[in-house]
Amino acid sequence: MERQNSYSFFQNRECNRFPCHQTEHPEHFNCLFCYCPLYTLGDQCGGYFRYVADGVKDCSACMVPHAPGGYEYILSRMDDVVKLALSNKKK
Numbered sequence: 001m002e003r004q005n006s007y008s009f010f011q012n013r014e015c016n017r018f019p020c021h022q023t024e025h026p027e028h029f030n031c032l033f034c035y036c037p038l039y040t041l042g043d044q045c046g047g048y049f050r051y052v053a054d055g056v057k058d059c060s061a062c063m064v065p066h067a068p069g070g071y072e073y074i075l076s077r078m079d080d081v082v083k084l085a086l087s088n089k090k091k
Helices: 039-044 070-089
Strands: none
Touching: 039 070
Protein backbone atom coordinates (compact mmCIF):
# COMPACT_ATOMS: atom_id res chain seq x y z
CA MET A 1 0.00 0.00 0.00
CA GLU A 2 1.50 3.34 -1.05
CA ARG A 3 1.38 6.14 1.50
CA GLN A 4 -0.19 9.48 0.74
CA ASN A 5 1.89 12.65 0.79
CA SER A 6 1.30 14.36 4.13
CA TYR A 7 3.00 16.49 6.78
CA SER A 8 5.26 13.57 7.76
CA PHE A 9 5.75 11.77 4.45
CA PHE A 10 6.40 12.99 0.94
CA GLN A 11 7.67 11.37 -2.24
CA ASN A 12 8.92 13.02 -5.40
CA ARG A 13 9.05 10.13 -7.83
CA GLU A 14 9.70 12.60 -10.65
CA CYS A 15 13.05 13.57 -9.11
CA ASN A 16 15.90 12.37 -11.31
CA ARG A 17 17.59 10.94 -8.19
CA PHE A 18 14.59 9.11 -6.73
CA PRO A 19 15.38 7.23 -4.62
CA CYS A 20 18.69 8.90 -3.79
CA HIS A 21 19.73 6.02 -1.51
CA GLN A 22 19.57 2.32 -2.33
CA THR A 23 16.48 0.70 -0.89
CA GLU A 24 14.54 -2.49 -1.40
CA HIS A 25 11.32 -0.62 -0.56
CA PRO A 26 11.06 2.58 -2.61
CA GLU A 27 7.37 2.77 -1.72
CA HIS A 28 8.42 3.64 1.85
CA PHE A 29 11.14 6.12 0.83
CA ASN A 30 10.43 9.51 2.41
CA CYS A 31 11.75 12.53 0.49
CA LEU A 32 10.53 15.04 3.10
CA PHE A 33 14.04 15.61 4.46
CA CYS A 34 15.85 15.64 1.14
CA TYR A 35 18.67 17.42 2.96
CA CYS A 36 18.93 16.10 6.50
CA PRO A 37 18.57 18.81 9.16
CA LEU A 38 20.75 16.68 11.46
CA TYR A 39 23.81 16.93 9.20
CA THR A 40 25.00 19.91 11.22
CA LEU A 41 25.20 17.78 14.38
CA GLY A 42 28.29 16.07 12.97
CA ASP A 43 29.09 12.78 14.66
CA GLN A 44 26.18 13.25 17.09
CA CYS A 45 23.42 12.99 14.47
CA GLY A 46 22.62 9.36 15.20
CA GLY A 47 22.74 8.29 11.56
CA TYR A 48 25.07 6.13 9.52
CA PHE A 49 27.86 8.22 8.03
CA ARG A 50 31.59 8.41 7.49
CA TYR A 51 34.05 11.22 7.05
CA VAL A 52 35.92 11.21 3.76
CA ALA A 53 39.61 12.12 3.39
CA ASP A 54 39.01 15.89 3.20
CA GLY A 55 36.81 15.85 6.34
CA VAL A 56 33.44 16.07 4.58
CA LYS A 57 30.63 14.07 6.17
CA ASP A 58 29.33 11.43 3.74
CA CYS A 59 25.77 10.36 4.57
CA SER A 60 25.16 8.36 1.40
CA ALA A 61 24.69 5.12 3.40
CA CYS A 62 22.19 6.68 5.82
CA MET A 63 18.48 6.00 5.54
CA VAL A 64 17.45 7.53 8.88
CA PRO A 65 15.59 10.55 7.43
CA HIS A 66 14.07 8.50 4.60
CA ALA A 67 12.88 5.39 6.47
CA PRO A 68 9.69 4.84 8.46
CA GLY A 69 10.11 6.58 11.81
CA GLY A 70 12.64 9.03 10.39
CA TYR A 71 10.30 12.00 10.65
CA GLU A 72 9.71 11.34 14.34
CA TYR A 73 13.42 10.78 15.00
CA ILE A 74 14.42 14.04 13.32
CA LEU A 75 11.78 15.98 15.24
CA SER A 76 13.06 14.44 18.48
CA ARG A 77 16.52 15.86 17.71
CA MET A 78 15.53 19.37 16.64
CA ASP A 79 16.20 20.79 20.12
CA ASP A 80 19.83 19.76 19.61
CA VAL A 81 19.95 21.59 16.27
CA VAL A 82 18.45 24.71 17.87
CA LYS A 83 20.96 24.59 20.74
CA LEU A 84 23.82 24.29 18.27
CA ALA A 85 22.52 27.24 16.25
CA LEU A 86 22.18 29.35 19.39
CA SER A 87 25.68 28.46 20.56
CA ASN A 88 27.08 29.47 17.15
CA LYS A 89 25.18 32.77 17.31
CA LYS A 90 26.91 33.71 20.57
CA LYS A 91 30.39 33.31 19.06
